[in-house]
Amino acid sequence: MSKTPKATLAKEHTKIGLKPGDKIALINARLIDPASGRDEAGGLVIANGEISDLGPKLRRNAPDGHEVIDCGGHVLCPGLVDMWVHSGEPGFEHRETLATASHAAAAGGVTTIICSPETNPIIDDVALVDFVERRARDTAIVHVHPMAAATRGLKGEEMTEIGLLKEAGAVAFTNGASSIANARVMRRMLAYARDFDALSVHNTEESELANSGVMNEGEVSSRLGLPGISKSAEVITLERDIELVALTGARYHAAQLSCASAIDVLRRAKARDLPVTCGVSINHLSLNENDIGSYRTFLKMRPPLRSEEDRMAMVEGLAAGDIDVIVSSHNPKDADAKRRPFAEAEDGAIGLETLLPAALRLYHSGHLQLPALLRTLISNPADILGLPCGRLQAGAPADLIVLDLETPWVVNPEQLHSKSKNTPFDESQLQGRVLRTLVNGNTVYTLSDHD
Amino acid sequence: MTIAASPDSFFYPHRHLLGIEGLTPAEITGLLDLADDAAEANRQVNKKQDTLRGRTQINLFFEASTRTQSSFELAGKRLGADVMNMSVGSSSIKKGETVIDTAMTLNAMRPDILVVRHYAAGAVELLAQKVSCSVINAGDGSHEHPTQALLDALTIRRNKGRIEGLTVVICGDVLHSRVARSNIILLNALGAQVRIIAPSTLLPPFAERLGAKIFTSMDEGLKGADIIMMLRLQLERMSGTFVPSVREYFRFFGLDHEKLKLAKPDALIMHPGPMNRGVEIDSAVADDHRSVISEQVEMGVAVRMAILQAFGQHLQNQ
Numbered sequence: 001m002s003k004t005p006k007a008t009l010a011k012e013h014t015k016i017g018l019k020p021g022d023k024i025a026l027i028n029a030r031l032i033d034p035a036s037g038r039d040e041a042g043g044l045v046i047a048n049g050e051i052s053d054l055g056p057k058l059r060r061n062a063p064d065g066h067e068v069i070d071c072g073g074h075v076l077c078p079g080l081v082d083m084w085v086h087s088g089e090p091g092f093e094h095r096e097t098l099a100t101a102s103h104a105a106a107a108g109g110v111t112t113i114i115c116s117p118e119t120n121p122i123i124d125d126v127a128l129v130d131f132v133e134r135r136a137r138d139t140a141i142v143h144v145h146p147m148a149a150a151t152r153g154l155k156g157e158e159m160t161e162i163g164l165l166k167e168a169g170a171v172a173f174t175n176g177a178s179s180i181a182n183a184r185v186m187r188r189m190l191a192y193a194r195d196f197d198a199l200s201v202h203n204t205e206e207s208e209l210a211n212s213g214v215m216n217e218g219e220v221s222s223r224l225g226l227p228g229i230s231k232s233a234e235v236i237t238l239e240r241d242i243e244l245v246a247l248t249g250a251r252y253h254a255a256q257l258s259c260a261s262a263i264d265v266l267r268r269a270k271a272r273d274l275p276v277t278c279g280v281s282i283n284h285l286s287l288n289e290n291d292i293g294s295y296r297t298f299l300k301m302r303p304p305l306r307s308e309e310d311r312m313a314m315v316e317g318l319a320a321g322d323i324d325v326i327v328s329s330h331n332p333k334d335a336d337a338k339r340r341p342f343a344e345a346e347d348g349a350i351g352l353e354t355l356l357p358a359a360l361r362l363y364h365s366g367h368l369q370l371p372a373l374l375r376t377l378i379s380n381p382a383d384i385l386g387l388p389c390g391r392l393q394a395g396a397p398a399d400l401i402v403l404d405l406e407t408p409w410v411v412n413p414e415q416l417h418s419k420s421k422n423t424p425f426d427e428s429q430l431q432g433r434v435l436r437t438l439v440n441g442n443t444v445y446t447l448s449d450h451d
Numbered sequence: 452m453t454i455a456a457s458p459d460s461f462f463y464p465h466r467h468l469l470g471i472e473g474l475t476p477a478e479i480t481g482l483l484d485l486a487d488d489a490a491e492a493n494r495q496v497n498k499k500q501d502t503l504r505g506r507t508q509i510n511l512f513f514e515a516s517t518r519t520q521s522s523f524e525l526a527g528k529r530l531g532a533d534v535m536n537m538s539v540g541s542s543s544i545k546k547g548e549t550v551i552d553t554a555m556t557l558n559a560m561r562p563d564i565l566v567v568r569h570y571a572a573g574a575v576e577l578l579a580q581k582v583s584c585s586v587i588n589a590g591d592g593s594h595e596h597p598t599q600a601l602l603d604a605l606t607i608r609r610n611k612g613r614i615e616g617l618t619v620v621i622c623g624d625v626l627h628s629r630v631a632r633s634n635i636i637l638l639n640a641l642g643a644q645v646r647i648i649a650p651s652t653l654l655p656p657f658a659e660r661l662g663a664k665i666f667t668s669m670d671e672g673l674k675g676a677d678i679i680m681m682l683r684l685q686l687e688r689m690s691g692t693f694v695p696s697v698r699e700y701f702r703f704f705g706l707d708h709e710k711l712k713l714a715k716p717d718a719l720i721m722h723p724g725p726m727n728r729g730v731e732i733d734s735a736v737a738d739d740h741r742s743v744i745s746e747q748v749e750m751g752v753a754v755r756m757a758i759l760q761a762f763g764q765h766l767q768n769q
Contacts (some may be wrong), residue, residue, distance in 0.1 A: 123692020158690060158695070159691065159692075159695050160691075161699040162695060162699075163702065189649075191652060192650055192652050192694075192695070194543050194651060195667040195668070
């Protein structure tokens with residue numbers, strides 16, 4: 001039933017959107033292709049927006065007639081694919097537009113962003129998927145693919161037109177931050193999605209159990225006097241979803257795990273050969289509930305930041321391959337939404353621009369090898385979504401980044417490209433930064449241009 | 452003209468017709484032969500016969516029906532029976548009477564044949580255990596609708612000359628369809644290859660065990676089909692519960708001329724009615740020269756006469 005061949009999606013987008021860059025050679029680079037494990041000194045040639053050739057022979061010598069970019073020995077790898085991004089458009093343009101989100105993405109080395117349907121209106125109709133694609137084509141400087149709502153209005157009651165939405169270009173179906181509470185609706189949605197080979201991407205939270213919780217349920221929430229969200233709220237619904245995946249055979253991606261016991265659930269599901277994958281947000285790999293300190297609302301998010309043990313379990317799960325994907329969970333919120341008492345502040349943190357440097361901490365600390373880390377940011381999400389990007393190989397789209405692994409820098413929210421500045425990494429010291437980003441062979445960002 | 456097949460050449464060995472399940476291929480073929488003759492008789496100017504003269508037939512419908520009820524009524528009248536229609540939905544149920552009590556009450560009036568439709572699977576069989584006359588299942592819940600399967604088979608046989616070896620595709624809401632269940636059993640018994648096409652949400656669990664090959668896409672399932680049976684999709688199932696919307700259903704599971712090209716050029720188009728034009732079937736396809744939907748209605752009367760006549764054999768033997 002999959003009427004939308006995997007490869008045509010992005011290619012069509014290329015055709016109507018960003019014009020392909022022509023005849024460019026990137027030399028003197030450390031080529032890293034996380035999918036194949038390639039890691040060697042070399043160069044790469046772009047023609048018509050695609051990679052036409054690469055390898056050690058091109059390290060010093062560019063073919064004639066090409067614009068030459070010297071990578072200075074830095075890493076050259078495919079751009080990142082971020083599976084969980086809120087753009088704010090349509091409906092919340094004062095927080096972020098597709099254009100500003102794409103600039104933040106380009107500066108963070110993200111060349112493909114997957115947008116949540118949680119906008120106003122909610123993306124639950126073919127015309128709205130079309131709107132997002134057209135706006136992205138006209139205003140964004142990186143690839144944008146919408147996810148569509150799995151149920152109308154994200155109410156968890158009636159499934160959306162999954163077949164037509166997929167044909168229109170929706171790459172996955174989700175109920176946003178909330179779960180589909182009704183197991184019967186969830187079952188039918190998954191069964192129907194399976195017929196169309198559609199990917200379901202879900203956050204899991206048992207709403208009655210989470211109730212009015214605003215942070216992780218634990219000692220810290222008790223000390224702060226804030227209502228907590230039990231880890232069980234995440235695990236119960238995740239277990240239910242996995243059981244329904246076993247029943248229906250649908251492809252399922254758990255969007256953002258946050259606790260150790262959730263990883264156990266996924267590990268067991270994978271051991272049963274179920275078609276499941278999972279992700280974690282950079283926030284849950286980098287921060288824990290203690291960072292909330294004295295009610296820092298920039299650290300209020302869903303799922304909530306958990307304990308240090310949970311964070312470590314996330315890192316280990318990533319290293320063990322139990323977790324497939326890291327997302328930014330980019331969720332721009334204006335000052336008015338955050339400058340409130342903790343319980344009343346809105347959830348969410350921006351992250352497109354800090355995703356890669358924050359993830360590199362795991363490499364610098366020795367927790368993950370570089371190719372393994374980059375796989376979770378680049379080729380794994382591309383594969384799960386069925387996109388042709390995320391690979392250094394001839395014929396692949398020339399969505400590339402030049403990455404300085406070593407240079408330290410301090411995050412200054414005012415210098416970030418997002419319209420909203422709610423970063424939990426403000427004043428953080430990070431090591432490693434994107435120097436240049438190319439989309440379809442065109443340079444859409446260089447560090448010196450902007451900073 | 453009278454029905455040609457004599458009681459000597461075919462004897463129906465059951466008191467009731469509760470389902471296709473349990474009938475042998477020979478019994479099915481025998482009924483179809485009788486029905487063929489009835490179809491000819493129905494095309495004569497004088498359609499009246501006296502096979503069931505003096506017999507009483509009660510059509511007991513616990514669920515609204517137009518075509519099945521009128522088809523049974525006409526069949527009974529053409530064979531000379533006294534036919535009474537009872538629509539129970541509006542009276543007894545509201546007064547709290549159970550199916551069995553209703554059956555006992557009617558049984559006391561000494562009918563010879565009860566034609567029963569009920570909204571609950573198994574209800575007709577339950578009722579049949581409590582009465583002393585013959586019972587015909589005119590549809591019980593999502594279980595069986597044997598006369599529909601017989602009339603479909605008759606229509607196919609008259610157009611294709613056979614049933615064995617044909618590829619028959621049943622497309623649509625199989626989950627809630629008694630027509631599909633009876634057809635799958637009958638077509639398997641007579642040697643057809645049966646396929647089902649439906650979204651997973653409209654398939655019964657373990658549907659492949661019913662004796663059909665399962666497809667969730669028209670593109671695959673329609674290839675090389677000899678017969679395409681479209682099923683009705685109830686309105687209340689079209690808006691996000693089982694299927695997202697009418698337009699999505701029609702796009703992926705509705706029969707239009709584009710999808711019809713996948714089937715054999717001479718494929719028959721069938722529908723048990725009533726149709727939702729533009730939902731499960733394109734209006735032009737429903738009216739196509741390959742559509743035998745009206746012939747199905749004609750064969751419905753013939754098949755019902757055949758089964759009533761078969762019962763008449765018992766009545767004479769008592």
